[in-house]
Amino acid sequence: MANSHFSKIDEYGFERPDDFDYETYEEFMSHYLVVLARRAKKWADLVGEGRSLKRNLTVKRYVRKGIPSEYRGKVWLTVSGAEKMKDDSGPNYYLQLLSGDIDQDIVDIVKTDLPRTYPDNIFFNAAADHQRQLCNILVAYAHDNKEVGYCQGLNYIAGLLLLVTKDEETTFWLLKVLVEKTLPKYYTRTMEGVITDIAVLEELVRLKIPDVHKHVQDVGLPWAVITTKWFICLFAEVLPIETVLRIWDCLFYEGSKIIFRVCLTLIKRNRSSLLESTDFATLAECFKNITKDSLVIQCHDFMESIFKTPGSLPATTISRLREQHSQQKETRKQTEVLR
Template identity: 55%
Template sequence: MALKTSSRLSDVDEYGFERPPDFNYQNYEEFMSRYLSVLTRRARKWSHLLGAKETVGRGIKVKRYVRKGIPMKHRGKMWMEVSGSRRKMEAHPGYYKSLLEGSLDEEVVESIKIDVPRTFPDNIYFRDYNEGKLTDLYNVLVAFAHHNKKIGYCQGLNYIAGLLLIITKDEESTFWLLNALVEDLLPQYYTPDMIGVLTDIKVLESLVKERANLVWRHIKHYELTWGLLTTKWFICLFAEVLPIETVLRIWDCLFYEGNKILMRVAITLVLSNEQKILMSQDFGDIIECFKKITKDADAIDCHTFMENVFKVSGSFPRARLAKLREECKEEVMAEMKK
């Protein structure tokens, strides 16, 4: 059923996020009027795929279904399954609880205590230690920091763990999904030197130079860096950047296909908005443009957005991306030594 008037929409979405004062209700309603039928159709197909089961393993058909979106009721369990997190959790019963009951590094704990209340200030579930998700978030971050002491706690993890909690509604599942993201899917992203993030920013710049040379020249002319424009895209995995429904569709693919999806999304955002970027004629205008393209009608329509991600980004051979990452990583490391 389509939403007909903006008065029918709550000021808070189904995930607990308050809609900003400039929220475009008309764009959202137009999107939902189309998307509700998509959700109904996808739910029916997923129900047929799963049968009596809650999750299903990997396969060509499952990959195709994941790209078209996992229904909310199956999302947490499917993320656990396709990322390998469920198997890890079942192989280590009691491990999560033991981390919280063990000896804790007070310095790390203090860093987490400072950051936890800053997580999603626009979300009603992250405001109260007694009734909300702040205690759960604190526990997950403390456990992960003591599980992976090389990384410990890194800023940005609070947003990722927070969104995982909203979806899974379970501390231990969130811990294992965070583990899969940081250790398996995004190695070197959350290290102290953030070598993985810096590498992927340079990879993006290289791809823009190749596929949208005018944009690359435009950014260079105004002496902006791609790090200034896109660091948050990669660190937060587009959380707090793109609309929540779009982020969740990206994460569906991230857990199934790996970190290549982040580069597909980043290059699609640039290529799809080439003219808007080129029309921005000074330093401040370009920065504002990069913020607006992540909140406009195209970004809100998560279904069309994800279809474009796989069309606009074109062929993305994993071997070529790996080679490009290796070359860019060498450049980043050389720059660090200067």
């Protein structure tokens, strides 16, 4: 650390952990800064001077190679469908939510969670304005979508969106498109969507990395213990921040299948160490450590690997597995009723 050119605090206000590998990071950044400069010029040509951005193969390729930080909010809003949601809702919808009748119970619950949101981030820790903005976003969303309301996990997603976009209203619409379109039923009291997708991941591991699936099953480690945080927080607080944002670039464009690609890549790359962990505690610790894989710091290389390492992963396969899980769940319910 003493000889590092990089601060203990990253550009988004997060404190780097004590075991952060500055040497690997500096080596990576010496190459990645050149990539960023090249990508920034290409994006400027694509979206500069008020040009409209439409979903096509060129934009998809650009997104996979990374969106420069200065364009992220705008691009996420457009490619995800959040901008259309905003336009369809009419002008000033967000402000109308905040100026309408507010349920004080929701405000109180949100305020209870605010100090727990990225407590090590300097912007949320020291700047009351960030907490106020985050409170507005979460309260507005709870009143907009009464079925979801406010549930834990949303604060982490909205908090990181706010750090990236630096804009309350943009964050609100991005949160809305994530919860209602990209990740349906993730952020509900039953977490039905998360439970389903953990089951889908387990089946994908069985199909693509069968020895790891059998080993985890033999040890008796539930997949929910391993991966719930990966799904709920979309890898925030799990992977390095720039890697998380590169994942989110693709998530907003390509949808939830990106989450499975990341999970499968982490597991497949660390197959040997997982198989060597022979008891519950060491296997659980190994799953925790694979998110510190040396490649995850090198976000550009990591993102290339998620489109190669897992192999083919059509959206139709994920849809089929989700439907299969739902049918199995319904069958179990009916069996329990008959008992």
